[in-house]
Amino acid sequence: MAATLDATKKNAIATKLADMKALQNLMISNQEKLLAASKDNQKVTETLTDMLEDDRKSLTAINEAITELEMSSDPNDTVTNMIQTIEGVMSEDSMSLYEKFMQHEGLKHQLTMTGLLVHKAAQATDGILQKLIDPINKVNFKNRAHQEQLKGAIYFYGVRQLVGEEPEAGIWAAAEDAVAALKGAFGGLTE
Numbered sequence: 001m002a003a004t005l006d007a008t009k010k011n012a013i014a015t016k017l018a019d020m021k022a023l024q025n026l027m028i029s030n031q032e033k034l035l036a037a038s039k040d041n042q043k044v045t046e047t048l049t050d051m052l053e054d055d056r057k058s059l060t061a062i063n064e065a066i067t068e069l070e071m072s073s074d075p076n077d078t079v080t081n082m083i084q085t086i087e088g089v090m091s092e093d094s095m096s097l098y099e100k101f102m103q104h105e106g107l108k109h110q111l112t113m114t115g116l117l118v119h120k121a122a123q124a125t126d127g128i129l130q131k132l133i134d135p136i137n138k139v140n141f142k143n144r145a146h147q148e149q150l151k152g153a154i155y156f157y158g159v160r161q162l163v164g165e166e167p168e169a170g171i172w173a174a175a176e177d178a179v180a181a182l183k184g185a186f187g188g189l190t191e
Helices: 005-037 043-070 077-091 097-123 132-163 172-191
Strands: none
Touching: 005 043, 005 077, 005 097, 005 132, 043 132, 077 097, 097 132
16 A cells, blocks of 8 residues: 555554444344344335345445455444344344335445545545445445335335335336446446
């Protein structure tokens, strides 16, 4: 690592990468719980299974970025406390599946924004952290695509909770269209 990047900047980025890793682990844990609770809907099960595979790959990419940085850190205390709270909330039986999927989608958004922050911070180091950017961009894309896919589950369980009926099947097509648009916008980052 070039000496021109001072330790304070490097440590700040290391902390955000640690936040991402902790949040990514939470995503995996949440999706395993949601998968077990969603066995009544094949499309939700398929979607969550695909997300789990992506998230495990994303965890590997985050670990690669940490290795490239050559500095590790612990997650921010705020993130650690939030994760403990969310783990408790997601384990409660009092929350409906709709509420759990809403919570999960919000966490995906937080993870995406944290990844985008790491990407922009790495760019601002005059290219010193260029190697860091590519794996994080792929993680960001996957997490952003997952947000769109989660909308289908949110609609499905939300409509079922509100009116006791299942929504029309078009909710999944809308989510798939949004993911296709993201793939077009992000080009080579999706592979």
